[in-house]
Amino acid sequence: MANKLLLILCYYKKEKILIEKFLNKIIPGDCLEVMRSMPEKSIDLVITSPPYNIKNSTGNGLKNPNKGKWQNARLVHGYATHNDAMPHEEYVKWQRDCLTEMMRLLKDDGAIFYNHKWRVQGGLLQDRSDIVSGFPVRQIIIWKRKGGINFNPGYFLPTYEVIYLIAKKKFKLAPKANRHGDVWEFMQETKNPHPAPFPLSLIERIVSSTTAQIILDPFMGSGTTAIAALKYKRNFIGIEIAREYVDMANKRIKEYLTELKFNFDNVQHK
Ligand SMILES: C[S@@+](CC[C@H](N)C(=O)[O-])C[C@H]1O[C@@H](n2cnc3c(N)ncnc32)[C@H](O)[C@@H]1O
Numbered sequence: 001m002a003n004k005l006l007l008i009l010c011y012y013k014k015e016k017i018l019i020e021k022f023l024n025k026i027i028p029g030d031c032l033e034v035m036r037s038m039p040e041k042s043i044d045l046v047i048t049s050p051p052y053n054i055k056n057s058t059g060n061g062l063k064n065p066n067k068g069k070w071q072n073a074r075l076v077h078g079y080a081t082h083n084d085a086m087p088h089e090e091y092v093k094w095q096r097d098c099l100t101e102m103m104r105l106l107k108d109d110g111a112i113f114y115n116h117k118w119r120v121q122g123g124l125l126q127d128r129s130d131i132v133s134g135f136p137v138r139q140i141i142i143w144k145r146k147g148g149i150n151f152n153p154g155y156f157l158p159t160y161e162v163i164y165l166i167a168k169k170k171f172k173l174a175p176k177a178n179r180h181g182d183v184w185e186f187m188q189e190t191k192n193p194h195p196a197p198f199p200l201s202l203i204e205r206i207v208s209s210t211t212a213q214i215i216l217d218p219f220m221g222s223g224t225t226a227i228a229a230l231k232y233k234r235n236f237i238g239i240e241i242a243r244e245y246v247d248m249a250n251k252r253i254k255e256y257l258t259e260l261k262f263n264f265d266n267v268q269h270k
Helices: 002-020 031-036 087-107 199-208 222-231 243-269
Strands: 025-028 043-048 108-115 119-121 124-126 137-144 159-168 184-185 213-215 237-242
Touching: 025 243, 031 087, 031 237, 043 087, 043 199, 043 222, 087 108, 108 137, 199 222, 213 222, 222 237, 222 243, 237 243
Parallel strands: 025 237, 043 108, 043 213, 137 184, 213 237
Antiparallel strands: 108 159, 119 124, 137 159
16 A cells, blocks of 8 residues: 555656656757657646648748738748648648647646637638547637738738637636637737747736646747746746747747846845
8 A cells, every 4th residue: 555655656756857847948849749758737728829831822822922912921931940831631630639749738627728820721711620620629719910911902901810728627717817708809919020929918818817837838939928927927838849939939038037037126125
């Protein structure tokens, strides 16, 4: 009996040590590989926005940066190390594999806020149900932006994206957070040099709507999820494949912490 207790104790201790290894770091690498090395049921919340595969489009899309409707879009050259143009089936499989890993990492009361974009492809709505079907989608939040990333005289400016709330059974919002409703209006980010950053206020809304202590973003980009987590005194884990964005995120975190310390010291001396 005592041995069994010890085994259980060691098991939990090992899990804790393992996850602590990842806390408050941006881990460079492929998110599937890194997530597969993390212990199951160790994460409270995932907030993420994957590449949208925007350059694989039945329209002119981003294929021809000089002639197409997208010529002014910041994503015209893709990401630093990912060109965002996978064959659709391959892309869907990749994203489903990523969601499967996120679900494995989540605790029983955890949830994923998975940001994506709906679009018309071949005259039909591509609503991303091929990616999320079979996962426990609880709600779809509309993020209404104040503008879009392109303009074409044949189209109204696209001004919304979606956030799938994919939740395990025991997930609950923080008290009173449900009053935010399911249509959220936040300006898109314009000052961040990353080609597709979250606006910080959007992620602060998500973080503050939960009591999550460990928050993972497997497509961390410029580190927005990390900054929101730090602002609310939560732990973050970021994974990012492009070294350039890892450096960008680390610089941003360092600047935020320096500013925090400066403000704290100033208050102490008053
Ligand atoms: C939509 S952006 C995320 C931006 C982020 N939300 C922010 O606020 O800056 C998607 C990110 O996923 C990264 N990425 C692409 N493939 C990846 C992979 N296999 N593993 C980890 N990150 C990847 C890209 O480099 C890009 O920075």
